[in-house]
Amino acid sequence: MIRWLKKLYYPIQAGHYRLERHSMGLALGIVAAASVGGLVEIAPLFTIDETVESAPEMRVYTPLEQAGRDIYVREGCYLCHSQMIRTLADEVDRYGPYSLAVESQYDHPMLWGSKRTGPDLARLGGKYSDDWHVAHLIDPRAVVPDSVMPHYAFLADAQLEIASLPARLAALRKVGVPYTDAMIEAAEQDALGQARPDTDRADAVMERYGEDTQVRNFDGDSGRLTEMDALVAYLQILGRLTDVAHATDPATIKAGLEAAQ
Amino acid sequence: MVAKLTFVERQIALLILGIITILGLVMASLGAGDALGVHGFIVLFAGLGLIFAVGGSLYAPEPIEDRSREYYDDPIKIGIVLAMIWAMIGMGVGDWVAWMLAFPDLRFDAAWSSFGRLRPVHTTGIIFGFGGNALIATSMHVMQRTSRARLAGQISPWFVLLGYNLFVILATTGYVMGVTQSKEYAEAEWYADIWLVVVWVVYFVLYIRTLARRNEPHIYVANWYYLAFILVVAMLHIVNNLAVPASFTAAKSYSLFSGVQDAMTQWWYGHNAVAFFLTAGFLGMLYYYLPKRAQRPIYSYRLSILSFWGIVFFYIWVGSHHLHYTALPHWVQTLGVTFSVMLLVPSWASAGNALMTLNGAWHKVRDDATLRFMFVAAVFYGLSTFEGSFMAIRPVNSLSHYTDWTVGHVHAGSMGWVALITFGAIYAAVPLIWRRDDMYSWRLVEWHFWLALAGTVIYIFAMWNSGIVQGLMWRTYNDVGTLQYSFMDTVVAMHPYYIARAIGGLLFLIGAVIGFYNILMTIRAARSEDRLLDHPTDSEACEPAVPVAE
Amino acid sequence: MTVNKRDPLTGHHTTGHEWDGITELNTRVPLTIWWFILVSHLYALIAWVLLPAWPGITDYTKGILGVDQRQQVERQVAMMRELRADWRDQMVALPVDEIRANPALAAIIAGTGPALYGDNCAACHGPSGQGGPGYPSLVDEAWLWGGDPDAIMETLRVGINADHPETRFAQMPAFDGVLERNQIRTVALYVQSLSGIETNPDPDQLAAGKELFMDNCASCHGEDATGNTDLGAPNLTDDSWIYGGDSSSLFATILHGRAGWMPSWEARLDEADRKILTVYLMDLKDRESVQ
């Protein structure tokens, strides 16, 4: 076998000896060799149906949540927090059902993360109160004494910029998120409405995004719509756009199997 | 430097700068009220500043000598100095964020100074600022020498170098303002991405045209690697950065891909930024400066072929090892593991080739810190690729992923390999390019070497410890089958290691500061009279058909 | 034509080229490398046959082991549950007293409680249950909903003001607009006097405060202000405060009202976990009162 490999090598070397005299030939060779892997690994992810589970009832981010997501990106939270519970028993025990591909199908870009300086946030929605999030973001060490998380107190003072929301949703529609014309048109109103439960706008948000949409005054300051409102609204929806992942829970599966028998 | 350009060339330069200035003006006015506008002003001032510099000497006397009889080293000189400036910025910020992870309030009470905004300044500043400038500068140096030809352009080398630095400035200043796409190692927004494509196309054309002019029948291995670096980085950059801007008057854009496809694309890019930026380009560096300094022939041409094509072909497949156990389908993960293991062969083949080249020159490694930099770099290259292939195995990755073990691996590769080979190459190149007898102080080179080595070792050991401790704590079950530690327990356990890491980083940074000082003092020293043959010459005519088979 | 130059040191042939003084030897690829290639490629081949690996257009090779990471983790999780099933069933079935009296079960609480508490509750109630502004202490004698295990279990299940359909509901109304600001200050002084905070108001003011209290507050907090565990209305005569007993906190509490939000844990933690936490809290409190 080794001998055979070595025999094969001589003609290759002679061929190479000629190739390395032609700069364009070398360049083409490099491009060809470096193209294969990406094609084989990425293209099928678009064509193999099984890659992304189906979740017909999954909803899109509301304008306020999307604005919060943009702040999460802007502040670099993903550099310390993952949003991807791996298929490992201890992670399921600690964080809940492992993450499914469909859960981030509207995430442009995805925020799975590569480092967990802080805990995973994939199933954070509903785990804490809005008040806690606000207190924690303003001063993490006030609520968690040993935390090394930076403080984000300025978010509570920063007025949320909403004028660009229609354009942002429209761009997201271009890349495949199913926002309707009505959603894009009303994006600014909806952002305001989601943080003002006592207004008509709030009803409009629920009408467009579903009855379960969390309509609350997230930052506790009813006078203004702040970046804190947006970020907390986003944190509170994490893991709750669809609940298909909970169907992968072994207990549920087992119960389902038993029921089927 | 402008003095070496002809009148016509100076006019062309002014024209290009004029276009850039107008672009800056357009960005500044369209993007008013957004970070895009701030970036417009940066572009505008960069353009104006350079117009001033060129315009000031527009009517200076033209060069009289035949420029094709000498190498074009001016852009290389600036490139090396820029690389060192970015080293200061990148490592300075790196050490700052390292201290912040131990003492989170070591910052200003302002949004821009939070960990999440500064960390990408570290990674981009060090990889693209320091590494990229070093690659561009050395590639121009190596290409001219090994082709016996002057660069194929008078203005384009400047365009590549300065245009590239403009990209890095836009990227890093963007992060502190909160402008980011969040794609690791590709965080810069769409307009900076587009600008980099323009710069990169010019770089490629410059490279290939210079190669075409060569006075050597064969292209030297170092150039294969530089070529792979340029071509594949272009491919990766374009695909990974496909995005739709929310508006052309603001910085924000949304990635074309989402979820699992985006994850795979990001790590196809991310891993190959490691492979073709942090590895291929620096192997090009290694292949020139190491044999040159050791004055020994490359150990094996055949091994060079094998490892080059192995690296180009296998690396592209392994990005999925960053996504083990995630929602990425299992089959892609299997491909990631297997190709990572096969990749170890060409990686070690190149490390081995470098180390075996030192056979017969070990006394020089002992005496010459510059060569020792390169030797240790090759060792770390072997070490980190072994570690990488090991970490790519799924069960190992289940422990290491998300922890500081990855960070330790990263810095074994980036401090131990990338930074050390760069320092070695710079110490070898500086006296040659500036025509000095030697570096200003060889003692300072020694100091730098030992500080860098100590810093790297402390950093890596601290991160191995913290990573493995944290990974194990996360998965420890007590004997009744429930989790033993809360997440906060693991955060508390990291504290001493984070302090150790920050100290290691500080040593490394001090070494680099000393190095920069040494380089500046060398530049200030007197020019030595005519060095060895360092200008384009004709090839030896006799070209062998095929080397003899052993 | 072939090249015949040799490196004097090793005796190996060179390729005959020279680039800026650099030459190359034409040394063979060492045998170890070939072995290395062979072994790594064999490993890859075997993995491709056994595991899911190569994609086509609409499907991929499943591998003869037929494994998949999801099914693997589901099996692991089920196994862990199996392992814990025995004692967890006991936790659910037995009353708290018996659990605490049973050394084996008590040891499990001591081993399991801290991490469970640390990952879920410490963020609000503090690392050792001491609470903080807005979050009640869990280690003092004051209970909003009663300190017996069933009450605590129920609080954990449904939460307080949470989004569980059966959530406990507790609201301290806002008296902004109902009472004048100086009335609020007056009643606050009275509340402070109840728990013995030294403010030395004059007796008229106290009497006025008491009257205001009887009219507005006693319906929930009781005439003696010792609270009402049916409504989650706290005892105002002790020295434990959720939001603080200083005059500005009291003023804010009465002016704006309060509605603490305690999450429901039914979807996140199963009954055994909630029982463990309940017992763990009682242990925590006992330990606290010993100190």
Ligand code: HEM
């Ligand atoms: C002065 C020396 C250095 C210090 C103190 C330092 C410190 C750091 C710190 C604190 C992080 C963040 C780790 C985390 O998120 O937990 C980091 C990340 C990183 N550094 Fe450095 N660094 C240094 C040198 C370098 C060099 C020379 C390079 C490259 C040439 C480099 C490349 C990187 C990369 C690529 C990452 C991202 C790692 C990841 O995402 O896993 N660093 N560094």
Ligand code: HEM
């Ligand atoms: C055969 C060669 C190599 C292999 C197979 C390899 C493999 C890996 C693996 C498995 C990870 C961890 C992924 C995760 O769990 O998140 C990783 C991370 C990383 N490696 Fe390597 N590595 C190799 C060489 C190198 C070298 C030479 C460098 C640096 C110059 C390097 C730089 C990095 C960086 C920067 C990351 C962090 C990526 C991130 O999460 O941000 N690697 N590598």
Ligand SMILES: [Ca+2]
């Ligand atoms: Ca990373």
Ligand SMILES: [Ca+2]
């Ligand atoms: Ca980008």
Ligand SMILES: [Cu+2]
């Ligand atoms: Cu990788």
